[in-house]
Amino acid sequence: MATFPEQIREMGVKQAVIAKADEVVERVTAGMNISDIRAALRGDEPRRPNPRLRPHADSFWLHIRPSFYHTEVTHIYPTFRMGWLSTFMFVWETITGIILMIFYTPSPLVAYSNMWNILSNVPLGQLIRNMHRLGAEVMVIVVAMHMLRTFITGSYKKPRQFTWATGIILLVLTLMLSFSGYLLPWDQLAYWALTVFISGAEAAPAPAIINQNVLLILQGAPSLGAGGLLRWYLLHVLLMPLMLGILFFVHYYKVVLHGMSLPPGREEIGEDTAKRVPKNERTYFIPDLLTSELMWSALMTLFLVAGALWLWDAPLETHANPVVTPLHVVAPWYLSWSQGWLKLADKTLVVGFIPALLVAFIVMPYFEVGKSRRYADRRVGLSVAFLFMAFMLVSNWMGTPEYRVASSPDREVSIEILPQEGASTLLAVPYDEMLEGSFLPGQDLGENYPHLNEALADLAHAVLANSCTVGAPKITTIEASEWKECDVVTLENGDKQYNTTFGNDLMPDPYVLLEIEEVQPKLLRLTLVYDVPEPDNPNEFRIQTSWTAYRHADSNYEEECRYANKNC
Amino acid sequence: MQVKIVIGTISLMLTMIILGFAALREPSRLEDFTLARQGRQIENGAELFQSQCMTCHGVNGKAEECYDAATGEQIGCAGLPLNYGPLLCEDTSQRMINMNWEGSKPAFIQATISSGRYGTAMPTWAADFGGPLRPDEIEDLVQFVLNWETEELCSAPAFQYEWPATIEELLAEFPEGDAARGKELYVTYGCSGCHGDPEGDSAWAGTGPWQGHLAEEAGTRIEGMSGQQYVYESVLYPNNYIVEQCPTGPCNTPSAMASNNFYARMGDTAEKPQDLVDIMTYLGILP
């Protein structure tokens, strides 16, 4: 073949460059030249032999993708694109995660200030962090939806049992990836969620010596510290993604091997025709599916970027503090169900039940051997699945502090209005609007103080939710009619409890005051003062306490409160 | 397929526009977050100060009003004022010069908090040196202490009363002593923090000798020096005379009083020297 200089001499510079470019494109795409690509984009028929099949044979990236799909599985139904989306989210997390890694050191000494550095010193750092963390939550949702759809369409049935089994392991890995990332900011949220969660190892149904050593391995020391952080970091950035990557290829290889299952109504009961695709029902990867996947990638990117910028903000609480346990330690929502179970059942039972449940899920397709994938024939199976989902949702709710968490009523008010961590309506009142002085719940300070008024209204709500009246309400700024009557219960030891239908051991006719004073330039001390006299003996106090928080002019809780995922 | 290409292209363009928008607001956002970071450190420092430091350095850091953490009773402030011009004003503050500190101001405060001051009541705080606080907590406290520096604090014209050589000359300017006020000042200046309560039990005194009998003993300390002059100098220039049995006796750190710097603190306004007269009246040194 002629060399480039020879070509130039032969056809002139312009033609020679075009020919060269064509050649380069053909090499890069492993078989398609420029005019082939243009034809594909225009929607023309391919020339013969079909150049659009060559990339599947010759290129690394496409060799695992089938060159055509059954047209029936390329619509939204039956896949809802959920498997593909799971893959997309994994890639997304890998890219954003690697960017974050550049700015992160896994050491308790600097991890937390690294997070602030990302927020305050790295251009677009907050966006990248939000994208990664939002992505993690979306990935959990998407993987769970994918599992749900493969169950509903009966795609786990023979011959795809093994695909399902690897899927379950992928689900566990997805959860563990998300959760292992939770610890890395080394804030209170992270530290305590992990501490509580891995303490579960202690209760596993195994000899104590094994449990203790498992716990030691998970924590890296008798309590979470430098060793533990390094371990979870390595799990998060190395082991888990590696295993997920490998398992994904096993999973996907099986998907290609068996072909994606057709909608259940499309084939005879007991038959699997996914691999036999008639010529007229083929949809080719190039160009149709490729275009579709690129479109979905663009849409997802748009959604995730916009979401991370305006809707959803990754939390960052105060520095991890092993000696101060926050009042409510909560697991991330996707593990909240386990916390719910712990409130009801014995710890050992729960910790033993979870792996048993996983095994049950993995082997389920080998035992559930009903031939039909059609919905009408699977009423029992589908009902059981929906009952299970309802059960998980209720368990998840039970895992939140709203369900059965004992703490004193004044504490509940305090952490709602002046939380130990994160923002609240009161903390987010613009600094110029903060007045020095003492204020009552529900007090109205006039039109110049709209945010402070709102915060005082919030305080009134919180107080009302945690107290009741025995006929002498003391807070004049709350309408007398808003107080709920106390049911007075006398306990065995003679003490009295004041209850309502909504809660037990509440504050009977409390007096609550919010004090705001400046303690330093641009620094306010906010104090909630509680005086709850004993109704039978006004000289004695049932509760007499206070709760303090500080608010600096620059701390910018307002910014946090812009996002939809913050409760203020 | 054409529709998909259009949708994909539009999404991509929108994403680019959003990213461009995000990039534009980035400089101001970074600034806000830098301030927010500091604001939250100060908040946390305030909480730590309240729980760890207030008993010695006072409710507003002026070492005037201290309360026992357990009983809530007012006690003498054992610490120095931190909300204090000579500590905080200027890049190289007066205290840094006095203590021969060569580094920066934040480092001066950080080093003091971290390692404490050997031989004084100021404890070691950093976990590295055996104290209870983590490095980030020390950093928060430093931010909090530095936040007391204001124009108001530092614009007050620096005043230093020229203490006369003898007590007689001082008394010529400030002739009347008020024992009741002296009793309060004895607490708020932190004298009782080291010397205990002169009207109470002598065993109470910790760092310095108990002063219940000072009125009788002061005149005998230095030959040829009146008790009044001795006490006057002992407060202003603690290193001039060291109580004889001190290195082994009741006070474990003979030089402890020096860094309290009463020379400066009782002379930073034109009226303040009255405080010393009142305290000496309370102790029975002056009539």
Ligand code: HEM
């Ligand atoms: C990281 C997690 C996962 C990834 C990346 C992933 C990826 C995929 C992809 C790309 C497909 C192709 C078909 C489709 O889009 O639906 C697929 C199919 C399938 N997946 Fe997953 N998957 C994951 C988790 C799971 C889980 C949790 C299960 C269920 C336990 C599961 C079970 C299946 C089954 C049974 C099929 C075959 C569907 C059919 O042939 O119609 N996968 N998966």
